[in-house]
Amino acid sequence: MRLVNLIAARYAAPVDLDAYVAERRGEWNRLDALTRRRGLSAAEADELVLLYQRAATHLSVVRSHSPDPILLASLSQLVIAGRSAVTGGRRFSWRPVGRFFTTTLPLELYRARRWWLAVTALNLLVGGALMAYFAAHPEIVETFVPAATAERLVNEDFVSYYSEFQAQNFAANVWTHNAMIAGQCLASGVLILPVLWVLAYNLFNIGLVGGLMIGAGHGETFFVYILPHGFLELTAIFVAAGVGLRIGWAWISPGPHRTRGRALAERARAGMLVALGLVAMLLVSGILEAYVTPSGWPDAIRIGIGFVVWLAFLGYALVLGGAADRRGESSEPDHLPAELPTA
Structure with a gap:
């Protein structure tokens, strides 16, 4: 939640982008929560993939309109966390x-x-x-x-x-x-x-x-x-x-x-x-x-x-x-x- 709050707090943009962020804040909150869970049900896994896809698109839109590097870094971090959760991180192995x-x-x-x-x-x-x-x-x-x-x-x-x-x-x-x-x-x-x-x-x-x-x-x-x-x-x-x-x-x-x-x-x-x-x-x-x-x-x-x-x-x-x-x-x-x- 801190990540999403930082995105909202640091957002300084025209009204249309401000509304864009406000409209999608719930999805980002949900994606942030799912990336922090260790075990997901089948339905939650499907939801995670969908939200990750959407967040990647949102990042592209925000990047094209916002010059704020902190905002972009925060949303990028959320997308990276989502990608890691979707693909699954590899644990160290001696194999x-x-x-x-x-x-x-x-x-x-x-x-x-x-x-x-x-x-x-x-x-x-x-x-x-x-x-x-x-x-x-x-x-x-x-x-x-x-x-x-x-x-x-x-x-x-x-x-x-x-x-x-x-x-x-x-x-x-x-x-x-x-x-x-x-x-x-x-x-x-x-x-x-x-x-x-x-x-x-x-x-x-x-x-x-x-x-x-x-x-x-x-x-x-x-x-x-x-x-x-x-x-x-x-x-x-x-x-x-x-x-x-x-x-x-x-x-x-x-x-x-x-x-x-x-x-x-x-x-x-x-x-x-x-x-x-x-x-x-x-x-x-x-x-x-x-x-x-x-x-x-x-x-x-x-x-x-x-x-x-x-x-x-x-x-x-x-x-x-x-x-x-x-x-x-x-x-x-x-x-x-x-x-x-x-x-």
């Missing part, structure tokens, strides 16, 4: 969250698998070649890393980097850093070239450091400290890059029966779903890097943990995602807003 992680995310990872698996394979080949080249040509390494810096990196900094900060702080730091790189790959995917630049830059750095460590006879140390978290971390970056390139390719080759705009929108939406999954994926890799990599456990255990987690991701994306695809699942929400009744 969509569960469906996202069991169906939606693995399905989109599976559908984009050709892109991120190709990116992974290409980066592994090029990265291995760069490491071998830099390990065999230390004079080339010196053009990028001064001898004193290289010696300190090999003997101290590479290992101490993983235990320099408290584990929880280090995990948060690498999580946000890697998330930023993944975000760059996804956000710039529509332009394609920036993704290739990000990949090339990170690949060069990994190849340079790996080649330096291998050439100095510390190759085992390099792989022991890279692999426990690197399996999952690098795969996450490659997934982001592959999905980003897939988005960019959509406007180059949209496919039959689709406009470039529609293809780009569909791929971008799928990319955003994968981005949500990468947040969790990179969190796991950050925990591995902060707690497992510098743990001092036997090398086989550290590497084995990282390898098992990586295999679990591949099974999640390829096996679970493939099953969802064969079932004909969709990544579209399982509920869409109901069509609102209109006057």
